[in-house]
Amino acid sequence: MKESATQIAEYTQAMIEAGRLFHGHGWVPATGGNFSARLSPDRVLITASGWHKGELSPEGFLIADLDGKPLDSTRKASYETLLHMQIYRHDSSAGGVLHTHSIANTVLSRRLPEIRLAGYELLKLLPGINTHDAEVTVPVFANDQDIARLAAQVDAHMKRHPETPAYLIAGHGLYAWGVNVAQARHRVEALEFMFECELWSQKQ
Amino acid sequence: MKESATQIAEYTQAMIEAGRLFHGHGWVPATGGNFSARLSPDRVLITASGWHKGELSPEGFLIADLDGKPLDSTRKASYETLLHMQIYRHDSSAGGVLHTHSIANTVLSRRLPEIRLAGYELLKLLPGINTHDAEVTVPVFANDQDIARLAAQVDAHMKRHPETPAYLIAGHGLYAWGVNVAQARHRVEALEFMFECELWSQKQ
Amino acid sequence: MKESATQIAEYTQAMIEAGRLFHGHGWVPATGGNFSARLSPDRVLITASGWHKGELSPEGFLIADLDGKPLDSTRKASYETLLHMQIYRHDSSAGGVLHTHSIANTVLSRRLPEIRLAGYELLKLLPGINTHDAEVTVPVFANDQDIARLAAQVDAHMKRHPETPAYLIAGHGLYAWGVNVAQARHRVEALEFMFECELWSQKQ
Amino acid sequence: MKESATQIAEYTQAMIEAGRLFHGHGWVPATGGNFSARLSPDRVLITASGWHKGELSPEGFLIADLDGKPLDSTRKASYETLLHMQIYRHDSSAGGVLHTHSIANTVLSRRLPEIRLAGYELLKLLPGINTHDAEVTVPVFANDQDIARLAAQVDAHMKRHPETPAYLIAGHGLYAWGVNVAQARHRVEALEFMFECELWSQKQ
Numbered sequence: 001m002k003e004s005a006t007q008i009a010e011y012t013q014a015m016i017e018a019g020r021l022f023h024g025h026g027w028v029p030a031t032g033g034n035f036s037a038r039l040s041p042d043r044v045l046i047t048a049s050g051w052h053k054g055e056l057s058p059e060g061f062l063i064a065d066l067d068g069k070p071l072d073s074t075r076k077a078s079y080e081t082l083l084h085m086q087i088y089r090h091d092s093s094a095g096g097v098l099h100t101h102s103i104a105n106t107v108l109s110r111r112l113p114e115i116r117l118a119g120y121e122l123l124k125l126l127p128g129i130n131t132h133d134a135e136v137t138v139p140v141f142a143n144d145q146d147i148a149r150l151a152a153q154v155d156a157h158m159k160r161h162p163e164t165p166a167y168l169i170a171g172h173g174l175y176a177w178g179v180n181v182a183q184a185r186h187r188v189e190a191l192e193f194m195f196e197c198e199l200w201s202q203k204q
Numbered sequence: 205m206k207e208s209a210t211q212i213a214e215y216t217q218a219m220i221e222a223g224r225l226f227h228g229h230g231w232v233p234a235t236g237g238n239f240s241a242r243l244s245p246d247r248v249l250i251t252a253s254g255w256h257k258g259e260l261s262p263e264g265f266l267i268a269d270l271d272g273k274p275l276d277s278t279r280k281a282s283y284e285t286l287l288h289m290q291i292y293r294h295d296s297s298a299g300g301v302l303h304t305h306s307i308a309n310t311v312l313s314r315r316l317p318e319i320r321l322a323g324y325e326l327l328k329l330l331p332g333i334n335t336h337d338a339e340v341t342v343p344v345f346a347n348d349q350d351i352a353r354l355a356a357q358v359d360a361h362m363k364r365h366p367e368t369p370a371y372l373i374a375g376h377g378l379y380a381w382g383v384n385v386a387q388a389r390h391r392v393e394a395l396e397f398m399f400e401c402e403l404w405s406q407k408q
Numbered sequence: 409m410k411e412s413a414t415q416i417a418e419y420t421q422a423m424i425e426a427g428r429l430f431h432g433h434g435w436v437p438a439t440g441g442n443f444s445a446r447l448s449p450d451r452v453l454i455t456a457s458g459w460h461k462g463e464l465s466p467e468g469f470l471i472a473d474l475d476g477k478p479l480d481s482t483r484k485a486s487y488e489t490l491l492h493m494q495i496y497r498h499d500s501s502a503g504g505v506l507h508t509h510s511i512a513n514t515v516l517s518r519r520l521p522e523i524r525l526a527g528y529e530l531l532k533l534l535p536g537i538n539t540h541d542a543e544v545t546v547p548v549f550a551n552d553q554d555i556a557r558l559a560a561q562v563d564a565h566m567k568r569h570p571e572t573p574a575y576l577i578a579g580h581g582l583y584a585w586g587v588n589v590a591q592a593r594h595r596v597e598a599l600e601f602m603f604e605c606e607l608w609s610q611k612q
Numbered sequence: 613m614k615e616s617a618t619q620i621a622e623y624t625q626a627m628i629e630a631g632r633l634f635h636g637h638g639w640v641p642a643t644g645g646n647f648s649a650r651l652s653p654d655r656v657l658i659t660a661s662g663w664h665k666g667e668l669s670p671e672g673f674l675i676a677d678l679d680g681k682p683l684d685s686t687r688k689a690s691y692e693t694l695l696h697m698q699i700y701r702h703d704s705s706a707g708g709v710l711h712t713h714s715i716a717n718t719v720l721s722r723r724l725p726e727i728r729l730a731g732y733e734l735l736k737l738l739p740g741i742n743t744h745d746a747e748v749t750v751p752v753f754a755n756d757q758d759i760a761r762l763a764a765q766v767d768a769h770m771k772r773h774p775e776t777p778a779y780l781i782a783g784h785g786l787y788a789w790g791v792n793v794a795q796a797r798h799r800v801e802a803l804e805f806m807f808e809c810e811l812w813s814q815k816q
Binding site: 024026030031101107110111143145169170172 | 636637731732733734737742743744745798799801802804805808809812813
């Protein structure tokens with residue numbers, strides 16, 4: 001299967017705009033965060049290493065397979081590519097993955113072993129939830145510079161807990177996904193909103 | 205009575221701009237919030253279901269009657285349409301209704317049974333108040349996915365307390381209104397400002 | 409003495425831009441805040457009543473004398489015009505007065521009888537201060553809907569404390585000034601910054 | 613060695629954009645902050661005295677030598693020029709120096725004798741750090757209006773602690789640097805982010 005130039009351009013544009021929006025909120029400081037969109041079952045368009053996510057241009061993206069190997073071997077994929085690929089492998093319906101690095105998700109993920117969200121109307125944005133009267137658990141994984149090992153840990157957790165709506169890495173950030181970049185972006189907005197509410201609600 | 209295209213275009217533009225402004229403040233995350241403007245005694249222009257309120261375009265609006273039924277039966281009105289219609293039915297002078305979903309209104313509405321606001325200069329933006337030396341109560345209703353039932357509860361409260369200047373739904377957001385979208389927007393700005401002050405003022 | 413059209417256009421533009429900037433920071437919610445610039449010893453260009461300060465246009469300004477009387481008697485000057493005029497009368501070097509209405513200045517002015525600022529580098533922006541190693545007191549006046557009475561109180565205080573760099577009205581906001589709009593704006597930015605630092609520094 | 617007009621234009625543009633970005637975050641209030649870029653081993657392009665860093669234009673910069681003396685003797689270099697020159701003298705690889713003045717860095721630098729940052733993914737943006745599993749100390753110097761004396765103090769500290777990644781002046785702000793303006797900017801973003809996380813994490 002061959003990706004069309006139109007499809008690539010469209011997904012690129014969606015991620016450039018998500019980056020600008022997230023940067024406006026302070027969710028992708030410095031070179032933090034990374035984004036991807038699935039082009040075909042085994043091809044993913046993903047941000048390249050070292051770009052500022054608030055200032056992306058089409059050159060800031062490359063195509064990789066589900067092992068994280070860039071099709072153009074001269075390009076360097078984002079350091080955390082394997083975390084994206086774990087999600088695409090685990091969930092065949094996943095079409096977009098967005099990783100953000102906000103104040104709220106960093107502070108909470110350093111403080112708590114998992115984040116429980118209950119009673120928020122915005123829970124309805126998450127997969128399989130259709131009422132505020134639900135409780136969702138966002139797991140927090142310890143950070144690890146060995147990304148393959150971290151991806152394996154995430155994968156094992158998701159196999160045990162297929163209802164996992166998103167996850168955090170301590171001191172590092174949020175991974176959220178959806179059928180496309182737009183849905184992933186709405187879930188990021190909903191989760192970051194609820195994290196910020198939790199931060200304000202917690203005793204300090 | 206027939207709505208003029210000019211009137212529709214003008215109200216649409218006012219709501220698109222309110223959405224952009226509110227999104228800049230973080231008051232309409234994901235697909236949260238919804239907006240409406242009265243076109244005639246029994247016709248309301250209202251945001252359609254599923255749109256991001258910071259990125260509205262004219263296609264994101266539809267016309268409904270006071271029962272919440274879209275004139276164009278192929279369109280889907282916002283899930284919370286009946287809450288807007290309760291306000292238009294209750295207050296014949298209401299010309300615009302805006303629902304926001306901010307950090308401050310979410311945190312406070314989860315914590316308190318009602319919000320009392322006193323001594324703020326911005327109280328003067330609210331209906332019937334002409335001095336800071338007043339106390340206003342913004343009621344908080346429990347969230348409910350049965351919107352007709354929730355609207356009936358709000359209506360019963362407003363009949364008992366006609367001075368209610370606006371209301372909150374716990375974990376869900378603010379409903380405010382005015383003679384037009386501009387006045388509703390100013391009231392939202394004043395209320396969100398006072399809520400944020402309260403959040404900073406409360407013991408945590 | 410006759411004001412030139414060029415001078416009026418320049419001052420208008422400076423205040424429109426200050427308004428846009430302040431609104432971006434959340435310092436002029438709804439119709440809160442008002443701005444003025446001195447055109448000649450006894451003529452002041454000032455925002456008209458009821459405008460949103462983030463969306464000013466040239467029609468949003470009028471010229472008044474030091475009694476607050478609009479030259480064009482069909483116009484309505486801002487409700488708080490006399491507070492501006494007190495400053496121009498008290499300090500013949502004052503060329504611009506800006507009143508903001510921020511979360512930080514509202515919360516602090518409701519909590520404290522005066523704000524003491526010490527040890528901030530930005531103190532050097534205030535009149536007569538050339539080191540961070542200084543202590544400045546910003547007085548807080550009780551809010552009063554009788555603006556003439558409030559202006560008289562402010563005036564009596566300034567006569568006793570001519571070193572007053574700016575003042576607050578409880579639950580209402582900040583008044584700051586300078587030789588022109590630019591200097592007043594820098595002082596507003598410095599004061600709002602220090603107020604926000606104080607808010608974060610205080611025990612909650 | 614002669615600086616090319618192209619190089620000057622490029623560095624000027626990078627600093628103008630950094631200023632706009634930082635001002636959007638509230639990190640350069642009023643005339644706070646200053647920026648520089650090294651043009652050649654002993655020539656530095658630096659912001660002139662008194663400019664608002666969110667509204668820089670090419671006239672807001674001048675060229676100075678490593679003693680802080682402007683090449684054009686009619687210009688006035690920024691008051692804190694010597695702090696920039698200390699960094700360029702100390703670290704021959706330094707190509708850009710950015711000084712910001714944020715709420716978080718001001719509050720923390722007034723409260724703590726030094727800032728310890730550990731366990732943050734963004735630590736990897738700092739010189740010599742390639743894992744989150746590190747601890748970095750950002751020293752805080754007492755503010756001093758005698759900039760030569762303050763620069764000497766900073767210099768003595770850096771000679772003893774060459775691993776110093778950046779430093780704070782109490783109640784005044786952050787100095788960070790990199791091989792060029794882009795790297796310095798990324799470090800500022802990473803440090804300000806971690807400072808803000810610390811502010812939220814501290815008991816108040």
